[in-house]
Amino acid sequence: xxxxxxxxxxxxxxxxxxxxxxxxxxxxxxxxxxxxxxxxxxxxxxxxxxxxxxxxxxxxxxxxxxxxxxxxxxxxxxxxxxxxxxxxxxxxxxxxxxxxxxxxxxxxxxxxxxxxxxxxxxxxxxxxxx
Numbered sequence: 729x730x731x732x733x734x735x736x737x738x739x740x741x742x743x744x745x746x747x748x749x750x751x752x753x754x755x756x757x758x759x760x761x762x763x764x765x766x767x768x769x770x771x772x773x774x775x776x777x778x779x780x781x782x783x784x785x786x787x788x789x790x791x792x793x794x795x796x797x798x799x800x801x802x803x804x805x806x807x808x809x810x811x812x813x814x815x816x817x818x819x820x821x822x823x824x825x826x827x828x829x830x831x832x833x834x835x836x837x838x839x840x841x842x843x844x845x846x847x848x849x850x851x852x853x854x855x856x857x858x
Contacts, residue, residue, distance in 0.1 A: 729779075731811060733819050735771040738764060738778070746778045750798045767795060770815050772808045779803040782812040786822050794826035813839045 740760040747755065764783075772780030780799040786792030794816060799808045813836075816824060827847040828836050837843075 729808065729811075730773045731815060732771045732773065733768070733815055735769045738769050738771060738781070740764060742778055743781070746781065746800070747798065749800055763795075768819065770812055770819070772799070772803075772812060774803070780808040780812055782809075782816050784816055784820055784824065786820065786824075788821050790822060792820050792822040792824045794824055809835065810839050813841070 740757045743764060744755050744757065744760055747753075767783040767785050770782045770784070771778055780797075780803065782797045783795040784792055785795050797809055797812060799812075825844060833843075
């Protein structure tokens, strides 16, 4: 398994083909290109094939978040997600705050993450909304 920190070879097309195997959906290539350019992308590759990815968004000083940690289903439970988390901890300039999918809490706690603040979100307002 090859791990790459700040993987500049990650293309939106390749990333979306990978994501669609984990979270199928309708994704925009140009928005994905912009998103990938704004994050530190740590990848896991098996013979060049993208099998895992963790993305960090940070201001570089005070705050960082893991936007997602994804591993292909066929590669889960092999330590890839754990290694990606370890590399995130080694290469982040800040503390990382992130939410966990329900049921995944044990994975994060097993990997030394501790519970922190609860998570909230604000949806963008549509034009003309009060």
